Amino acid sequence: MIPLKHVDSTAAVSFLSLDQPQTNQAGTKSGLLLCDMGGGGLYRLNWNDGQWSNSRLCHLKHPDHVVSCDFDGDGYQDFLLADLGTLSATDELLGSVSVVAFAGGIGEFELITVQAGLGRVADARLADLDSDGDNDFVIAEFGFESAGRLLWLENLSVQDGKPKVELHVIDPRHGSIHAPPTDLDGDGDLDLIVLISQEHEAIVAFLNDGHGSFESQTLFQADSPSFGSSGLDLADLDGDGDLDILFTNGDTLDKFQLRPFHGVHWLENRGSLQFDYHLLTVLPGAVRAIAADLDHDGDLDIAAVAYCPSVLKHQFRPKIFDTVIWLEQTRSGEFVRHSLERSGDGHMSNRGG
Numbered sequence: 001m002i003p004l005k006h007v008d009s010t011a012a013v014s015f016l017s018l019d020q021p022q023t024n025q026a027g028t029k030s031g032l033l034l035c036d037m038g039g040g041g042l043y044r045l046n047w048n049d050g051q052w053s054n055s056r057l058c059h060l061k062h063p064d065h066v067v068s069c070d071f072d073g074d075g076y077q078d079f080l081l082a083d084l085g086t087l088s089a090t091d092e093l094l095g096s097v098s099v100v101a102f103a104g105g106i107g108e109f110e111l112i113t114v115q116a117g118l119g120r121v122a123d124a125r126l127a128d129l130d131s132d133g134d135n136d137f138v139i140a141e142f143g144f145e146s147a148g149r150l151l152w153l154e155n156l157s158v159q160d161g162k163p164k165v166e167l168h169v170i171d172p173r174h175g176s177i178h179a180p181p182t183d184l185d186g187d188g189d190l191d192l193i194v195l196i197s198q199e200h201e202a203i204v205a206f207l208n209d210g211h212g213s214f215e216s217q218t219l220f221q222a223d224s225p226s227f228g229s230s231g232l233d234l235a236d237l238d239g240d241g242d243l244d245i246l247f248t249n250g251d252t253l254d255k256f257q258l259r260p261f262h263g264v265h266w267l268e269n270r271g272s273l274q275f276d277y278h279l280l281t282v283l284p285g286a287v288r289a290i291a292a293d294l295d296h297d298g299d300l301d302i303a304a305v306a307y308c309p310s311v312l313k314h315q316f317r318p319k320i321f322d323t324v325i326w327l328e329q330t331r332s333g334e335f336v337r338h339s340l341e342r343s344g345d346g347h348m349s350n351r352g353g
Contacts, residue, residue, distance in 0.1 A: 033079065035063045042066065042081060042100060058100055058111040061085050069099075069126045071135065072161060076102035079109075082124040082139075091147040095121040097139055101161060112162055115153055119143030119174070127181035127190045130154060130212040137165065138192060140176035148174025150194055152212065170214050173200050178232040182243060185273065193219070195247060197229035203245060205273065219245070219275050220267055228254065228262065235291035237300055238333045242269040246302065250286030252309055258284040264304050264327065280327060281337050284308070285346060294326055302327035302335065307346040323347060 032045035034054075042057045057079075065082040072078065078101045085094025095118040103110045114137060123140035129152050130136065137153035149172050153165035175198030184191040189210040196202050201222035206214040222229070228251035237244045250262035263282040267275040280302070289304035304325050323346035327335040 033066055033068075035066050035081070037062050037064045037084065038087070042079065057109045060096075060098065060111075061094065062087055064121075065123050067125055069135070071099045071101055071126070072158065074102070078102055080124050080126055080137075082121040084120040084122070084142075085118070086120065089144050091119065091144045093117045093119055093147060095119050095141065097121055097124045097137060097153070099163075110161070114163055115139070115165060115167065118151075119147030119149075122176065123178045125179060125181055127192075129181075129190060129208060131189055131210050134158075136212070137163075138179050138181060140179040140194065141174075142176055142197075143174040145174065148176065148198075150176045150179060150192075150196075150206070154212065168212065170206055171196075171204070171216065174198055175200055175229075177229065180232070180234050182234060184243075193232070193234065193245060195229055195232040197227075197251065199225040201225060201227040201229050201249075203232065203247060203267065217273060219273070220247075220277065222249070224261075226254070226259070228252075228259065230286060231288035233288075233290045235300055237266060237291055237302075237329075238268065239299060240269075242271065244269045245275065246289050246291055248283070248286040248289050248304065250283060250306060252285050252307060256309065258308060260284070262286050262306075264289045264302065268333070278333075280335055281325070283322060283325060285321075285323075287347065289327075295328060299329045299332070301329050305347040310345055321346075 034043040040061050041059050043054050044057055045054045060083045062084040063081050064084050067080045069078050069080050081098045083096045096116040097114045099112045101110045101112055119141045122142040125138040126135040127138055134155045136155045139151040141149050150170040152168050156164045173196055175196050177195045177197055179192050179194045181190040181192055184205055185207055189208045191208045192206040194204050202218050203220040205217045205219050228249045230250050231248045233246045234243045245267035247265050262284045263286055264280045266278040266280050283306050285306035285308045287305050287307050289302050291300040291302055294301040306323050308321055322339045322342055324341035326338040326340055330336050
């Protein structure tokens with residue numbers, strides 16, 4: 001267990017190399033990067049002389065997602081942060097997107113605000129959406145009821161290390177959670193695969209024309225507005241050379257109910273923008289699932305977490321509520337479930353990139 005003094009509520013943890021150029025040079029320092037969504041802050045965790053230590057790199061309101069990047073192209077690792085702005089469900093425009101840029105000395109970083117005055121921001125990514133050779137910003141502005149959109153910020157220039165951007169709306173719907181960029185249709189530019197929750201409950205591909213204009217295609221549509229979408233990850237689950245979509249539903253903070261259709265799901269990529277749906281396992285309160293080779297046997301397994309607020313514990317006996325599971329892939333596309341934890345309220349997660 002790692003002691004995290006002064007850390008209130010962890011939303012994202014990433015394994016990262018810190019303080020050195022992004023090349024794998026000898027002496028590169030590694031550690032953990034942690035978003036404290038409750039207390040507000042980005043923390044670095046290091047293992048030194050048999051002891052864990054942590055230090056805060058910067059303070060924000062409620063950061064919930066972090067992505068490693070080289071924002072300014074200097075070969076050093078920077079970090080892109082999404083900030084909810086408030087933990088309360090509100091349409092107040094308190095969210096923001098920031099870059100934590102390497103400032104030249106070991107452990108020295110500068111916080112650069114890219115865009116403030118947004119609804120609650122759930123995800124931010126870097127991607128060259130207009131094919132002009134620089135990085136733009138993709139923003140999943142979750143919002144609440146009236147605030148919230150899928151946005152991209154066009155990078156017009158960088159002056160004194162700070163980007164000048166122009167905001168474009170890709171989709172006006174609120175509830176976007178994750179928006180990873182990828183070349184889905186193989187035409188050489190970056191598209192977006194977006195999980196949209198709230199009453200929309202869909203996974204949508206936004207196909208880029210190469211200049212930052214998008215055409216949408218729905219890849220999955222839930223049959224209930226209370227489906228409770230919660231997380232999305234892209235991975236080649238079946239090892240056939242293309243990206244599949246791994247996603248979860250299990251939002252318990254909306255209606256405060258655990259539902260029998262909460263779980264971990266797989267959209268199998270069949271090519272030509274066609275996907276086959278598979279329910280991998282039922283998991284009440286499922287928050288996030290990610291793919292990784294957990295048993296080092298050469299294929300991808302799945303780790304998933306669930307969250308059950310204490311107010312809901314009367315619905316289930318604690319010992320039958322899984323809060324951490326491992327789906328072991330035993331052969332291509334076939335998974336065996338293992339329970340890793342069945343105690344406590346569970347875990348919230350908005351995994352870093």
